[in-house]
Amino acid sequence: MLIRAGYNIRLESDVATPMLAALSIHPSRNKDLRTPHRIVTTPEVPIYDYIDQFGNICSRVTIPSGGLTLACDFTIEDDGQPDPAAPDAIQHAIEDLPDDILVYLLASRYCETDRLAETAWSLFGATQPGWVRVQAIVAFVHDHIEFGYHHARSSRTAWEGYQEQIGVCRDFAHLAITLCRCMNIPARYCTGYLGDIGVPAVDAPMDFSAWFDVYLGGEWYTFDARHNAPRIGRILMARGRDATDAALTTTFGPTSLANFEVHTDEVAGDNLR
Structure with a gap:
């Protein structure tokens, strides 16, 4: 296409x-x-x-x-094609992760792992490690935050998004990334184009979009906590630890x-x- x-x-x-x-x-x-x-x-x-x-x-x-x-x-x-799915993708032990992946386990400007670690383990500690755990995190964030362009605030962190329960796509991504990192799953922030392709059109001005990648089974996979469904036509622009690196x-x-x-x-x- x-x-x-x-x-x-x-x-x-x-x-x-x-x-x-x-x-x-x-x-x-x-x-x-x-x-x-x-x-x-x-x-x-x-x-x-x-x-x-x-x-x-x-x-x-x-x-x-x-x-x-x-x-x-x-x-x-x-x-x-929609975002690839690999339900059998494993979660790596930290000692088995490549050196350049470790940075995506650490706290960053918008992703305060120290403030959300206890919450993350209480919510997802009993879930199956790997793909199932990531999908559980995505589903939780999707349901926890109310999307609205009028909720946009450039300074909102993952902790604040969790507390306020409102935000835009970057807030969904930041919270999901933080919860993944708290569960020892490397996660990185992505931004780019995502049009209404293969889905009903939204009656709102078009914007750039934010999603995130996780490292499972030796590869990076795309997840989207705002939509909580595979999408078609992502065009990546930038990625990094959080929106600071991909502003x-x-x-x-x-x-x-x-x-x-x-x-x-x-x-x-x-x-x-």
Whole structure:
């Protein structure tokens, strides 16, 4: 299947303000592109890319006084298959985990394992380790948090999401990641595009989405606590320990968001641009 995706985002500032942006698709999806993927700025300003420690493409740019618009539009090929399932995937003993996986067991900015460890073990200690345990955590978070765009707050942590029981997709992901880590299951945060493909359309402005991966049976598998169902057409942009590592934009000075539009739609092959 072919998916057309992109965005138009405007940030305004009274003074020149440096910014980092994780608004490119992840390098693991580059070979799936069927049209060029370019970030276009208005006004035109220099923009430089580098690869961070998690393998994400990060763009460095300075917002000029007055503001900057970043836009992108591309078409990508997807296999059209739902998120893979492996019900027999085992949970590894910590001593058997590869060295580079251990960081995804640790507490991070939005994932306070120390505050949720007792809760996690009381809820999931009796569940079967591995896939079954992760699915139990996903189902719990899905039912525990009420989704609503009006609940968005960029500072909300997993502990606060657990207490407040409201949030957006990143809050579902942070709480599920934290509960997994408390149960010694490596988990990492992911962000990207997820359109209403293969599901009823939602009558709301499109947004980027957040989900998470867990390390089971020697591989990373995708889970989504907000939807609690396999989905079609995920386009990964960035991943890391939590939203700090995969923030769409990080500004080093006062800015305001003046426009935010995202599109992700399945298209026919003859609509390639």
